[in-house]
Amino acid sequence: MENRLTSSNKEMWRWQALRDDIFMLLAIFLLLTGYSLSAQAVESKTISLNQVESGRLLFNRAQANDSSIKYDPATLLSEEVDIVVSGLIVTARLKQQFKNDTNDWLEAVYAFPLPENAALYLMEMKIGERVIKGEIKEKSQAKRIYQQAKKAGKKTSLVEQQRPNLFTNNIANIPPGETVEIILEYNQVLDYQHGAFELRFPLTTTPRYFPGQKISGLEIAVDTNTGWALPTDQVSDAHLISPFTVPSSSLVKPSHNVSLQVEINTGFSVDSINSTSHSIVVKTEESRNENTYKVSLKEGETAMDRDFVLAWEPQAGASPKAALFTEMWNGAQYSLLMVMPPQQLPGDMTLPREQVFVIDTSGSMGGESIRQARMALDKALNSLKPSDRFNVIEFNSTTHSLYSSSVPANSRNIKHALNYVHNLNADGGTEMASALEAALSGNVYPGYLRQVVFITDGSVGNESALFKQIEQALGESRLFTIGIGSAPNSYFMRKAAEMGRGSFTYISDLNEVETKLEGLFKKLSAPVLSDLLLSAGLDSENDQFESYPSLTGDLYLGEPVIQVIKHKVQEGEQNKLTETLKLTANSIGLQHSHTPLWEQSINLAGAKQAKGIATFWGRQKIESLMDAKNLGTTSNEDVRQQVIDVALEHHLVSPYTSLVAVEQVVSRPVETTLRKDALPQLSPKGSTPRMAHFPQTATSSQLYVLLGLICYMVGIGMLYQRRSMISLKELQDA
Amino acid sequence: MLKMWMLLFVIGSVLLGSGSYIQVKAVAAQWMLEQAWDNAMEQHSLNATSPQKPWPWADTWPVAKLKLGASNEMIVLDGVSGNALAFGPGRMHGTGQDGLVVMAGHRDTHFSTLKTLALGDEISIQSSGGVWTVYRVSDISIVDTNTHMIDMSTENVAQDQLMLVTCYPFDALQGGGPMRYVVTAQVI
Numbered sequence: 001m002e003n004r005l006t007s008s009n010k011e012m013w014r015w016q017a018l019r020d021d022i023f024m025l026l027a028i029f030l031l032l033t034g035y036s037l038s039a040q041a042v043e044s045k046t047i048s049l050n051q052v053e054s055g056r057l058l059f060n061r062a063q064a065n066d067s068s069i070k071y072d073p074a075t076l077l078s079e080e081v082d083i084v085v086s087g088l089i090v091t092a093r094l095k096q097q098f099k100n101d102t103n104d105w106l107e108a109v110y111a112f113p114l115p116e117n118a119a120l121y122l123m124e125m126k127i128g129e130r131v132i133k134g135e136i137k138e139k140s141q142a143k144r145i146y147q148q149a150k151k152a153g154k155k156t157s158l159v160e161q162q163r164p165n166l167f168t169n170n171i172a173n174i175p176p177g178e179t180v181e182i183i184l185e186y187n188q189v190l191d192y193q194h195g196a197f198e199l200r201f202p203l204t205t206t207p208r209y210f211p212g213q214k215i216s217g218l219e220i221a222v223d224t225n226t227g228w229a230l231p232t233d234q235v236s237d238a239h240l241i242s243p244f245t246v247p248s249s250s251l252v253k254p255s256h257n258v259s260l261q262v263e264i265n266t267g268f269s270v271d272s273i274n275s276t277s278h279s280i281v282v283k284t285e286e287s288r289n290e291n292t293y294k295v296s297l298k299e300g301e302t303a304m305d306r307d308f309v310l311a312w313e314p315q316a317g318a319s320p321k322a323a324l325f326t327e328m329w330n331g332a333q334y335s336l337l338m339v340m341p342p343q344q345l346p347g348d349m350t351l352p353r354e355q356v357f358v359i360d361t362s363g364s365m366g367g368e369s370i371r372q373a374r375m376a377l378d379k380a381l382n383s384l385k386p387s388d389r390f391n392v393i394e395f396n397s398t399t400h401s402l403y404s405s406s407v408p409a410n411s412r413n414i415k416h417a418l419n420y421v422h423n424l425n426a427d428g429g430t431e432m433a434s435a436l437e438a439a440l441s442g443n444v445y446p447g448y449l450r451q452v453v454f455i456t457d458g459s460v461g462n463e464s465a466l467f468k469q470i471e472q473a474l475g476e477s478r479l480f481t482i483g484i485g486s487a488p489n490s491y492f493m494r495k496a497a498e499m500g501r502g503s504f505t506y507i508s509d510l511n512e513v514e515t516k517l518e519g520l521f522k523k524l525s526a527p528v529l530s531d532l533l534l535s536a537g538l539d540s541e542n543d544q545f546e547s548y549p550s551l552t553g554d555l556y557l558g559e560p561v562i563q564v565i566k567h568k569v570q571e572g573e574q575n576k577l578t579e580t581l582k583l584t585a586n587s588i589g590l591q592h593s594h595t596p597l598w599e600q601s602i603n604l605a606g607a608k609q610a611k612g613i614a615t616f617w618g619r620q621k622i623e624s625l626m627d628a629k630n631l632g633t634t635s636n637e638d639v640r641q642q643v644i645d646v647a648l649e650h651h652l653v654s655p656y657t658s659l660v661a662v663e664q665v666v667s668r669p670v671e672t673t674l675r676k677d678a679l680p681q682l683s684p685k686g687s688t689p690r691m692a693h694f695p696q697t698a699t700s701s702q703l704y705v706l707l708g709l710i711c712y713m714v715g716i717g718m719l720y721q722r723r724s725m726i727s728l729k730e731l732q733d734a
Numbered sequence: 735m736l737k738m739w740m741l742l743f744v745i746g747s748v749l750l751g752s753g754s755y756i757q758v759k760a761v762a763a764q765w766m767l768e769q770a771w772d773n774a775m776e777q778h779s780l781n782a783t784s785p786q787k788p789w790p791w792a793d794t795w796p797v798a799k800l801k802l803g804a805s806n807e808m809i810v811l812d813g814v815s816g817n818a819l820a821f822g823p824g825r826m827h828g829t830g831q832d833g834l835v836v837m838a839g840h841r842d843t844h845f846s847t848l849k850t851l852a853l854g855d856e857i858s859i860q861s862s863g864g865v866w867t868v869y870r871v872s873d874i875s876i877v878d879t880n881t882h883m884i885d886m887s888t889e890n891v892a893q894d895q896l897m898l899v900t901c902y903p904f905d906a907l908q909g910g911g912p913m914r915y916v917v918t919a920q921v922i
Contacts, residue, residue, distance in 0.1 A: 696909070698841045698842055698900070699840055700753075708746045709750065711749060712746040718739035
């Protein structure tokens with residue numbers, strides 16, 4: 001009986017123990033599922049990650065393929081560029097291919113850079129094998145034509161100028177899966193300094209800074225899809241010139257690649273064709289009297305994330321001293337004149353200098369750019385003579401001068417300045433106006449030549465206001481710009497130096513700093529020629545020709561005089577080829593006179609025939625008119641009409657004229673909708689926006705609590721089991 | 735056997751204690767921070783600039799008050815170190831001056847409510863001057879910290895932005911994972 005009782009008790013206790021175990025497991029199970037259920041309840045929200053957020057990109061740290069924020073382009077862009085250099089004229093043909101990679105009909109909007117002195121005169125839209133030629137129209141008229149064609153479902157393209165070096169291309173009604181190719185052609189005059197030729201082809205832009213108060217969306221109607229910036233009271237078109245930038249590593253599909261060929265026919269033998277920006281292959285084709293050089297990219301194609309820079313030098317002794325090219329176009333004769341002044345300066349003319357170094361430390365200078373800038377400034381400071389005076393001004397959102405006014409360049413001051421420069425970091429806005437004011441204000445130190453050396457990437461949107469400021473505040477100072485980075489704003493560099501009666505220098509690579517600055521230091525010693533005048537040799541009538549650019553500036557060592565001339569043909573006087581052009585200068589170095597101290601005559605009879613000079617003349621005339629408008633010397637309406645006249649005659653894109661092409665066939669069925677896609681540009685190579693690691697934002701408190709509870713549960717379970725064992729034993733004992 | 739269950743209880747208590755301590759500290763600290771914040775605002779009106787420490791040995795101090803959605807007010811501390819985040823969300827150094835404010839908080843305490851925010855929700859921040867700035871949620875993303883960093887440059891930003899960062903997933907038990915939940919809001 002006892003035994004039976006015991007055994008039944010035993011069974012009961014066993015059962016109880018098992019039940020406790022089950023209970024415990026159940027408890028743990030519930031606890032765990034409860035946790036995950038409560039978590040799942042809030043996690044049902046789906047988040048699309050294939051969009052690049054406006055304004056703030058979360059950049060890739062590595063090019064990891066599994067990163068969660070990727071840019072999936074709707075329009076795939078590829079570009080082919082063919083550049084031909086003939087004499088001093090560069091002609092470039094760009095093919096931009098826009099492939100619609102979606103199932104929708106697309107309108108692609110692409111903001112793209114061109115060289116700042118490019119004369120854009122041709123646009124063709126290629127659909128399959130059909131080519132539709134673009135026409136030059138007044139800007140608003142061109143836009144209307146484009147809008148109407150877009151609405152009607154016709155394929156159409158519109159190329160507008162936003163800045164002399166920034167254009168936008170709108171292409172409407174690209175069918176799903178298909179490609180529309182836009183062909184553009186421009187020419188420019190080659191840059192020739194210190195006996196070396198340099199060709200720059202920009203492929204992206206450094207995001208500009210827009211000073212001023214934002215104009216809120218309610219006051220104006222702007223399409224904010226095209227840019228990350230909103231118009232400000234100082235830059236009313238900020239939304240048009242602020243294309244989104246994405247790092248090339250974030251592109252999901254191959255896009256933004258370019259292939260490039262350059263053909264150089266200089267008429268003389270060339271040494272050392274090289275590129276600081278890309279790996280290139282050079283092939284030489286020899287012919288009877290001149291060599292042709294063909295340059296292409298080593299890798300075939302490259303990401304559009306930096307300017308393409310190509311430089312070459314004539315073989316020793318072959319440096320051109322003067323060149324004259326001519327073209328008959330529409331019944332008028334146009335000439336391009338290049339004269340290299342003597343490269344010797346009289347020794348007794350070096351005045352002590354007051355050098356003001358201004359360094360841009362805004363956020364866009366982050367990364368490689370600030371390193372180049374610091375190194376350049378370091379070199380410049382070390383090149384000062386003890387008799388010089390200097391100051392260093394740093395600016396971003398605010399301006400800071402190292403000294404309240406310039407100090408003697410003694411070793412103590414230089415050491416102090418070098419230390420200051422080494423600690424500069426890039427961050428913040430680009431409030432250039434206050435820096436220019438600090439650099440140009442006050443009186444020039446008596447007996448000194450004040451030279452402002454401005455080191456920047458020029459990534460600002462209020463260029464014309466700054467040019468005006470420079471022109472007005474310049475006084476006796478001279479402004480020299482040094483362009484830094486993978487994609488500096490060349491328009492700002494060139495024009496600011498022009499307004500500042502100085503010169504510009506590009507530094508695209510750390511290795512280039514030394515050689516480029518040497519050239520600049522030579523220039524800084526003094527202007528070679530000033531008070532230049534171009535006249536026709538035979539008679540002194542001034543209306544014999546119309547030439548650009550204006551000769552009011554100074555000419556520095558290593559710089560040629562470039563003039564593009566339209567000769568006025570008078571009735572009965574068709575043959576102008578006997579005319580002689582005379583270039584004179586009333587100042588050499590620091591010597592001034594009322595009569596020419598230097599003179600060079602060039603006979604038109606020796607001119608070579610060349611194409612594209614008339615177009616370039618038109619482009620230069622427009623620039624000259626726009627300068628007059630910016631400086632307020634001519635009324636806006638006058639300038640507008642004159643620019644339109646020149647642009648229509650020479651078929652040029654200008655601030656007031658655009659190229660538009662329309663296919664007459666209707667492609668898109670009216671019932672389908674058109675989706676707008678603003679193409680981004682690639683972030684300039686080497687730029688590092690200020691980035692920070694994400695902070696650590698979780699503790700393991702929940703894990704601790706859970707583990708603690710589990711321990712309790714297991715402990716309780718064990719306790720139960722133990723107690724049941726004891727009870728069992730007690731029962732058995734009993 | 736006896737030792738086993740006792741050991742389990744001890745371990746359990748320690749774990750439970752430290753786990754709850756983090757939670758309790760997070761809640762309790764906010765009460766003290768409220769007071770420090772009121773002092774800070776008072777000091778501000780008196781034009782004093784010394785930071786108001788919530789307790790004498792604190793290495794952080796309140797810099798703002800944050801309001802998520804309709805409810806949920808909390809005091810934001812200076813810096814995003816672990817020390818600061820234990821007591822409240824922190825404001826990242828180098829932000830808050832112009833253009834961009836980055837705040838981070840623990841996903842298991844103060845910023846557990848981030849998951850309830852939806853696009854278009856309002857977030858308000860009170861400065862020590864007492865002025866409220868209202869932001870609207872414009873984007874919610876999940877990013878991998880192994881491949882992403884925060885772009886702190888402000889010159890390309892059209893509008894002032896607020897970025898709230900916490901860990902992801904919310905239901906992960908263990909801390910220290912690589913994913914972050916990022917809520918971006920634009921000033922209205």
